[in-house]
Amino acid sequence: MSDFKEEIVSTKEIRKRTIRSFLVFFLLIALAVFGWKWLNRQPSDNGVPKPLRTVLDANENIFTNYIFSNYNLSKAFAPAEVVPRTRVNGDLGVPDNFDTAAWKLQLIRGVGDTQLITLNEIKALPKTEVIFDFKCIEGWSQVTRWEGVKFSDFVKKYNLDQQAALKYVGLHTPDNKYYVGIDTKSIMQPQTILCYEMNGKPLPMNQGAPLRLIIPVKYGIKHLKRIGTIFFSDQRPPDYWFEQGYDYYAGL
């Protein structure tokens, strides 16, 4: 057909061009196979091959520096849309026999400077309600309702501006069995709360009584139940699921 460039070539020439093209073709296939094998041979960085971790961290950089904004809020829902049964998806660091009456929040302000805060002191701060679509990294999501104190209000009240200028916030359960690290930008987002009520009632034991984190800009793995310790750092604080190969950022 006239749209094509047509030439009359010898059988020998056809053979030559075919062989040349297929050599390139097979070379590219070999490259893909060896590339895959190479990737899987690379040393692991917290549960995933190092090159993959490098890209995950690069993604984090792009999203924290160029995309993330405090003006982007997690979609709000009406109370009527809240699911009747809030799912319980893990009990690590949240044993049932915990003495919530004796609990105090350990706020590490700096080296050798730890402040103990009671639940009543936290409850004295302005109360914020958050109804949002809680998203699990494993794939499920449900609309849930929580009440507590905005993390940004907490920072203001306890004069933590200097600490909050550091890059990360670390949280541990009282027994240190579960722990998360969160970039300060995300935790200061106005929907992040230190939560002491669920559906208007005190937080149940299996939801992290007496105080847990609710942070709608992150997957559920970052919503640490039963906060024992809070600290600030410029280095990434240890993170339980990060060590198991998940993305450190896990932001939405």
Next chain:
Amino acid sequence: MLIYWANDVYRLGWGDKTVLKFFPDSFYKALNIPFRLAEGMSLHFVFMWLFAINGLLYVLFLIFSGEWKLIVPNKRSLKESWQVILHDLHIRKDPPPHKKYNAAQRIAYTAVIFMGLGSLLTGIAIFKPVQFHTLCAMLGGYEWARIEHFTLTILFTLFFLVHIMQVALAGWNNFRGMVAGFEVEPPPAP
């Protein structure tokens, strides 16, 4: 529809009633998938760049080389594609005349570009539903965006299967054409 492979309820249904379970346990076992979510996600968030950049380069190539004229369906394509199907099924003897791609190919290859765009947009909506909340809402919300992303993946898989089958059936000259960029026609009879 609930999409949740970690709990193995990739299914179509409502309440406790399941109409279709997409993947039997044997599927997961054969591919060695269980308990490798972290690894799978990290691959996803690395290869998404390759797919997006590759797709973008391809579309730019189509535009600037003028090859898009050979791919975008024209007004005859819908009618002709039916003839192509009949020919492929050996019901019609001769295929309708065509240039580089026949009518069915034009429709399929243009559709797959839009599917790629769809996967990209639904993917962004699922990946950062808070930062891209407007896009997420436009796609019907988080849950719908996930269903759309999953549906597109199934369609890609079907496209791939049909594509491979057609290549196998079309024979050597066509396959060489795909790899080498030229097709050989026998010399005209003297």
